[in-house]
Amino acid sequence: MSGKGPVTRCFFVRLLSIHARTFSYRVLEKAIEEPEPVDQDSREGVFENSLVIFITIEAEDTVDLIEEASAEILDISSKVKPASIVLYPYAHLSPQLALPNKAIEVLTALYDVLKQKAGIPVYKAPFGWYKSFKLECYGHPLSELSRTITKKTQPGKKILEKEFYIVTPSGEIYAPDKFDYAGYSELKILVDKEVYGKEFEGGENRVNYYCKKFGLEWESMSDHGHMRYSPYAAVMIEAVSRYSWQVARALGLPVFRIIGTNMFNLKEKPVYEHASLFGDRLYEIEVDGEKYVLRYAACHQQFAMLKDWVISYKDLPFGVFEVADSYRLEQRGELSLCFRLRKFYMPDLHILTRDFREAIEVSKIVQRQIHSEARKVGRKYVALYNITRDFFENYRDVLVEFIKNDGYPALVAVIPPGIYYWVLNVEYHIIDNLNRPREIATFQIDTGNSRRFGIAYVDEKGDRRYPIIIHTAIIGSIERYIYMVLDTAAYMERNGQVPALPTWLSPVQVRVIPVSKEYNEYAYNVAKRILDEGFRVDVDDRDITLGKKIREAGILWIPYIIVLGKREFETQTLNVRIRVTNKQVTLKLEEFIKMLRKECEEYPQVEPYFPMSLSKQPVFLS
Numbered sequence: 370m371s372g373k374g375p376v377t378r379c380f381f382v383r384l385l386s387i388h389a390r391t392f393s394y395r396v397l398e399k400a401i402e403e404p405e406p407v408d409q410d411s412r413e414g415v416f417e418n419s420l421v422i423f424i425t426i427e428a429e430d431t432v433d434l435i436e437e438a439s440a441e442i443l444d445i446s447s448k449v450k451p452a453s454i455v456l457y458p459y460a461h462l463s464p465q466l467a468l469p470n471k472a473i474e475v476l477t478a479l480y481d482v483l484k485q486k487a488g489i490p491v492y493k494a495p496f497g498w499y500k501s502f503k504l505e506c507y508g509h510p511l512s513e514l515s516r517t518i519t520k521k522t523q524p525g526k527k528i529l530e531k532e533f534y535i536v537t538p539s540g541e542i543y544a545p546d547k548f549d550y551a552g553y554s555e556l557k558i559l560v561d562k563e564v565y566g567k568e569f570e571g572g573e574n575r576v577n578y579y580c581k582k583f584g585l586e587w588e589s590m591s592d593h594g595h596m597r598y599s600p601y602a603a604v605m606i607e608a609v610s611r612y613s614w615q616v617a618r619a620l621g622l623p624v625f626r627i628i629g630t631n632m633f634n635l636k637e638k639p640v641y642e643h644a645s646l647f648g649d650r651l652y653e654i655e656v657d658g659e660k661y662v663l664r665y666a667a668c669h670q671q672f673a674m675l676k677d678w679v680i681s682y683k684d685l686p687f688g689v690f691e692v693a694d695s696y697r698l699e700q701r702g703e704l705s706l707c708f709r710l711r712k713f714y715m716p717d718l719h720i721l722t723r724d725f726r727e728a729i730e731v732s733k734i735v736q737r738q739i740h741s742e743a744r745k746v747g748r749k750y751v752a753l754y755n756i757t758r759d760f761f762e763n764y765r766d767v768l769v770e771f772i773k774n775d776g777y778p779a780l781v782a783v784i785p786p787g788i789y790y791w792v793l794n795v796e797y798h799i800i801d802n803l804n805r806p807r808e809i810a811t812f813q814i815d816t817g818n819s820r821r822f823g824i825a826y827v828d829e830k831g832d833r834r835y836p837i838i839i840h841t842a843i844i845g846s847i848e849r850y851i852y853m854v855l856d857t858a859a860y861m862e863r864n865g866q867v868p869a870l871p872t873w874l875s876p877v878q879v880r881v882i883p884v885s886k887e888y889n890e891y892a893y894n895v896a897k898r899i900l901d902e903g904f905r906v907d908v909d910d911r912d913i914t915l916g917k918k919i920r921e922a923g924i925l926w927i928p929y930i931i932v933l934g935k936r937e938f939e940t941q942t943l944n945v946r947i948r949v950t951n952k953q954v955t956l957k958l959e960e961f962i963k964m965l966r967k968e969c970e971e972y973p974q975v976e977p978y979f980p981m982s983l984s985k986q987p988v989f990l991s
């Protein structure tokens with residue numbers, strides 16, 4: 370899956386204008402994969418008394434800047450009175466260049482405006498070529514000027530003109546200010562944020578506190594927004610990763626799992642096209658003079674691989690899955706542990722379908738699974754449907770059917786066409802312990818990327834056709850799923866319950882505590898038996914008091930604490946303290962194992978990422 374799209378950022382055009390007595394250039398060779406085409410006229414040029422504009426388009430310039438840039442150029446032109454103007458793309462004024470297609474688009478638009486308004490001939494040297502040039506400057510005071518034209522988009526301001534509606538499961542449509550939110554407080558919170566841009570009150574997020582407990586923490590030696598995972602946290606990441614695969618397979622469609630790489634060359638046309646449709650949270654790096662985008666989801670890799678597959682209509686629908694390390698340049702002020710990260714793991718599933726109708730049917734299966742996974746951790750979602758105007762007008766019945774399946778009114782944002790790669794993008798939010806909407810799961814229907822990447826199948830008649838692709842993260846990113854689970858614990862705590870993790874996800878599922886050294890042996894034997902069953906168990910054989918051992922196990926939310934002493938040894942039983950019920954029971958070892966197995970049977974097993982004996986473990990939690 371991928372994200373939302375346009376966010377906020379600075380835009381620049383850098384200009385260096387030189388009033389030249391003579392200027393000439395000649396195209397030499399390609400500087401990028403797909404440069405602007407050249408013809409006889411643009412291959413070389415010789416100019417006299419010309420205003421030469423060396424121009425760099427930085428980052429993702431918008432067309433908004435063209436007016437300002439052209440006014441600037443015309444102003445200089447009116448003062449120095451050249452015979453012509455030459456626009457000369459020049460990459461060397463900035464280290465952060467726009468994507469080539471964007472740069473060409475902006476340059477061409479600027480060229481068109483200047484041609485209309487300059488009143489003298491305007492020329493443009495082609496973009497994307499190495500060129501040689503010769504220049505003689507007049508040297509008067511106005512003959513060399515440099516300008517930077519900047520536009521800063523305001524955080525919180527919507528760039529897009531969206532229209533919002535509330536659509537109910539029975540198909541009624543309301544303007545957001547006309548809907549009665551009584552009984553729909555979650556929807557109200559989502560509407561306040563998305564429609565009215567309401568800032569939420571701060572407060573201490575309990576999730577941050579819980580994250581520390583398990584060693585889900587920031588890595589200060591990396592970029593901002595990168596996490597590291599202690600042995601306990603790493604277990605959680607692995608358990609959720611394996612679970613996400615299990616969930617993908619549970620859809621009942623054929624699913625293929627792959628492993629890909631994480632950086633893609635922006636010179637590749639589909640890569641930069643997809644990148645420009647994704648928006649501006651791209652995390653870019655430069656290697657050997659080439660620009661790469663770090664993948665923001667698994668789309669690039671899966672699409673780049675799928676274009677090489679030979680696919681028949683008989684194979685469809687099928688899914689491709691990867692738990693992909695993913696990168697997004699989120700704003701620093703918005704970073705949040707396990708939620709808004711610059712690097713995270715995305716269990717990303719793309720499902721290829723034959724056509725739009727099939728995509729809708731398969732999306733319903735995905736949607737059911739999304740809700741079912743939230744219910745399993747005691748949560749329910751409120752949905753934001755981002756849709757194109759075309760979808761809103763022509764597939765209203767489909768929209769209502771989806772919302773009926775949600776069983777709860779949804780916020781619908783109608784977006785002009787051609788801005789994103791999807792026609793439908795559903796975000797499922799929880800309302801967290803600070804009353805903020807938090808997007809967890811998503812699915813999207815994508816009509817453009819199969820053609821863009823050249824992914825095709827052969828239909829019944831032997832014709833080549835482009836599949837419709839569903840993007841989905843059924844349980845959200847790995848970290849966000851953990852966020853949701855920890856947030857659920859925050860609600861438990863607030864409601865006077867004992868905060869707890871599900872046993873399958875608890876880093877240490879069982880801790881065995883011998884009351885004194887003489888029972889260490891018994892404790893090891895019990896723990897080994899539990900370990901053999903695939904559960905994560907350790908033995909607190911440290912030389913500290915029983916009270917302290919039990920307290921520490923409680924701090925770690927260990928679901929089962931087994932205390933072993935004389936009576937247990939003599940009767941060969943276990944004294945088991947159960948966290949969620951706060952009860953103690955006496956069980957035979959085999960009974961205990963049977964109970965654990967039953968409790969975790971629908972979830973993956975991950976072996977412990979730590980040795981069994983606590984007396985041999987360094988302190989790895991801060």
Ligand SMILES: [Zn+2]
Binds near residue numbers: 370667840
């Ligand atoms: Zn995707």
